[in-house]
Amino acid sequence: MVQFADRMKDMKGSDIRDILRFAAVPGMYYFAGGMPAPELFPVQEMKACADLVMDEMGASAMQYSSTEGYPRLREQIAQRLAEKNNIHADKDQILITSGSQQGLDYAGRVFLNEGDVVVMESPSYLGAINAFKTCQPRFVTVPTDEDGMIMEALDQVLATTPNVKMIYVIPDFQNPTGRTWPLERRKQFMEIVNRYEIPVVEDNPYGELRFDGAPLPALKSLDTKELIIYLGTFSKILAPGYRLAWVCAGAEILKKFNIMQQAASLQASTVSQMETAKYLDTYSVDAHIAAIRETYARRCRLMVDTMAATFPEAVRFTRPKGGLFTWAELPAQIDTRVMAKQALEKMVAYVPGAGFFPNGGNNHCLRLNYSNMPDERIVDGITILAEVIKENLAR
Ligand SMILES: Cc1ncc(COP(=O)(O)O)c(C=O)c1O
Incomplete structure (x- = not known):
């Protein structure tokens, strides 16, 4: 017998990848993957x-x-980070990866030995947990x-x-909850991690997709x-199929990520990078992002307004101001994995929570995508x- x-x-296949195949089913109401x-x-x-590059x-x-x-492309990313995020990094502090998912994989392998602790929000991105x-x-x-994230609880965790x-966090329009940390929490967080001096992966695929507030x-x-260690990606502001993202970090850490990339994949796709750089030089990605924001704002409002009008009162859900997801907590007796099968029979796909x-439980939650x-x-x-x-509640 083969030994693994x-x-x-x-390691299990992710619930999202399992449900992704339903995206192609004609007539499916697909609220599952991002x-x-x-x-x-x-x-x-x-x-x-593509023509110009060739x-x-x-x-x-x-x-x-x-x-x-x-x-x-690294110059363009550095420039955007300065303009949009007030992050002042040289292009040499940027490593292009094949999606942020690869950055997450590298982060795990750069920092974690077997049995080491990784601290994250509860809930957090399933893809990061798997990586x-x-x-x-x-x-x-x-x-x-x-x-x-509740900062007093973080302090307590790190102290004990x-x-x-x-530490792995998604402060902007988190996947899966759609929640965003206010400024005060960000400052508290930095004060805490500066005391403990633990590396932090800040995963920010959705920050630019804010449709409400500053x-x-x-x-x-x-x-x-x-x-x-800041992770950004073109997946949600341009297109995920090019598989292009970036890691921005200080020299000592980025060197380790670079060595990991040499071992894992050598580099991200040359042609994808050139075509994306050409796009950024030729067109206004900001105008494109503005159109995305407008559409997602409308779809988010439609989704949460319909939830408010039709869901039983006992269901609590988030009203995101950006990003791609809302998160619902149902009464504890409902197992959203069991209910997912019933929903699929009625052509509705979501991701069970x-x-x-990472440590299990919470079978009563679900994530809905509105993009x-x-x-x-x-x-x-x-x-x-x-x-x-409602049928499940009546049982
Ligand atoms: C929080 C988070 N991190 C990383 C990723 C992976 O993105 P990419 O397509 O850049 O690999 C996603 C994708 O949905 C995500 O939601």
Whole structure:
């Protein structure tokens, strides 16, 4: 019989990937994966960029290139980080990866030995939990409220838990809850981590997708000790299919990520990087993001308003001001994994909440995505889901 490594014991396929296959089922009300609105992808513009890259770069677009990434793209990212996030980094502090998911994988492998502790919000991004699991760490979670991670609880965890090697957080429009940390919490967080001097992965795929209120500073912009490893991605502001993202960190840490990338994949796709850089030089990504925000604002409002109108009162849910997700907590007797099958029979797909808790439990939660479905399908699909919830409550 084939023998597998111990790490495979705890590794399961993600609930999201399982449900992703339902996205292609015709007629499905698909609120599961975090898929951007496909009709907003700049298809014609990227087609023109692909032509320009082939004309101008020729064979070098198809060649191997540097591990750290295409210099022009790293310059453009550095410039955006300064303009949008008040993060002042040189292009040499940026490493291009194949999606932020790869940055998460590297983070785990750079910082975590088997049995080491990784601290994260409860709940947190399922994909990060899965990425870190390959290192067989111990997950210690910090409770959250409407304003994200509770800082007194974080302080308590760090004061009482030995062997904490990394903290993973999503302060902006968190996946799965859609919640955002206010400024005061960000400052408190920095004060705490500066005391303990533990590296922090700040994962920020959604910060630019704010459709309500004023932007808040990234933790990285408040970082005075080079403790923050900032992950950004083109997946939600351009298109996930190019698989392009970046890690921004201090030199000592970034060097380790670079070495990990040399071992894992050599580099991100040369042609993807060149085409994306060409897009950023030729078109206004800000205008594109503005269109995304407008659409998601409308879809989010439609979804939460329909939830408010149709869900039983006992269901609590978030009203996000940006990002892609809302999060619902149902009465404890409902198991959202069991209910997911009933919902799928009625052509509604969501992600059960349990996978977002690394230490299990919380079977009564679910995550809903509002970016992917056209407006009218949001109202119809949520109304059907409300019926499924009511049937379960009546049992
Ligand atoms: C919080 C978070 N981190 C990372 C990722 C992965 O993004 P990418 O497509 O850049 O790999 C996602 C994708 O949904 C996410 O929600």
